[in-house]
Amino acid sequence: MIEIRKLSLKYGEKLALQDISLDIPKHQVTAFIGPSGCGKTTLLRCLNRMNDLIDGVTVSGTIRIGGLDIHDPAMEITELRKRVGMVFQKSNPFPKTIYDNVAYGPRILGVRGQSTLNEIVERSLRAAALWNEVQDRLRSSALGLSGGQQQRLCIARAIAVEPEVLLMDEPCSALDPIATGKIEELMADLKQQYTIVIVTHNMQQAARVSDYTAFLYLGQLVEYDLTKQLFVKPSKKQTEDYITGRFG
Numbered sequence: 001m002i003e004i005r006k007l008s009l010k011y012g013e014k015l016a017l018q019d020i021s022l023d024i025p026k027h028q029v030t031a032f033i034g035p036s037g038c039g040k041t042t043l044l045r046c047l048n049r050m051n052d053l054i055d056g057v058t059v060s061g062t063i064r065i066g067g068l069d070i071h072d073p074a075m076e077i078t079e080l081r082k083r084v085g086m087v088f089q090k091s092n093p094f095p096k097t098i099y100d101n102v103a104y105g106p107r108i109l110g111v112r113g114q115s116t117l118n119e120i121v122e123r124s125l126r127a128a129a130l131w132n133e134v135q136d137r138l139r140s141s142a143l144g145l146s147g148g149q150q151q152r153l154c155i156a157r158a159i160a161v162e163p164e165v166l167l168m169d170e171p172c173s174a175l176d177p178i179a180t181g182k183i184e185e186l187m188a189d190l191k192q193q194y195t196i197v198i199v200t201h202n203m204q205q206a207a208r209v210s211d212y213t214a215f216l217y218l219g220q221l222v223e224y225d226l227t228k229q230l231f232v233k234p235s236k237k238q239t240e241d242y243i244t245g246r247f248g
């Protein structure tokens with residue numbers, strides 16, 4: 001589904017990712033783990049070219065998503081962002097109603113009919129396990145929701161445009177354990193339909209939610225394997241030291 005080949009990235013002169021090659025499978029959850037500063041977020045942001053927004057970034061290597069080279073000049077960035085949605089560490093709903101948050105992306109893509117929009121909003125909120133909690137207050141401000149609800153709203157907003165891939169950058173780091181549990185359950189449901197890539201500091205979370213795990217260290221991919229394999233029997237000493245808490 002996602003093929004990363006010989007990917008390197010520099011912020012100015014600083015090498016943040018070095019020669020990374022990795023295949024991320026369809027309809028699975030893949031976690032990026034590793035100590036602070038190892039490049040997890042940078043790698044995640046390469047997948048929808050979010051790093052393009054930062055001055056002085058140079059990228060080499062290729063990334064193909066569904067067979068298409070995302071750096072191809074013919075690839076429209078809006079098309080890429082439609083195919084590859086993102087949810088951030090801190091939920092960031094727009095200061096609009098719950099309905100308008102979810103309808104935002106489809107409207108930008110030209111969806112106009114009220115009944116079509118209603119359907120998309122309901123479907124997306126249901127898929128994000130939020131419908132039951134908000135169906136009677138769709139016209140209220142999204143900012144009145146709890147932190148966990150706001151994060152699920154951001155997930156609903158991301159899936160409203162029917163992406164193929166959902167990137168999640170530490171989506172639970174600002175949430176309490178109950179809200180975290182809900183998002184983790186949601187990931188298990190969403191992977192039936194979407195390919196999910198998650199960055200997490202929390203190794204227990206990676207072990208709980210992901211099918212595959214990539215361990216990064218100092219901008220390099222140290223080990224990538226089935227999560228069960230990587231956590232039970234890592235093949236590299238560095239991975240073992242990290243998952244057993246010897247550093248990081």
Ligand SMILES: Nc1ncnc2c1ncn2[C@@H]1O[C@H](COP(=O)(O)OP(=O)(O)OP(=O)(O)O)[C@@H](O)[C@H]1O
Pocket residue numbers: 011014016034035036037038039040041042043054201
């Ligand atoms: N905008 C930027 N400009 C310059 N350097 C950056 C920028 N963003 C990240 N870096 C550097 O690139 C390296 C990788 O950062 P990145 O945020 O990808 O790591 P991370 O593994 O996600 O860390 P954390 O777990 O702390 O979020 C770090 O050394 C960081 O300081």
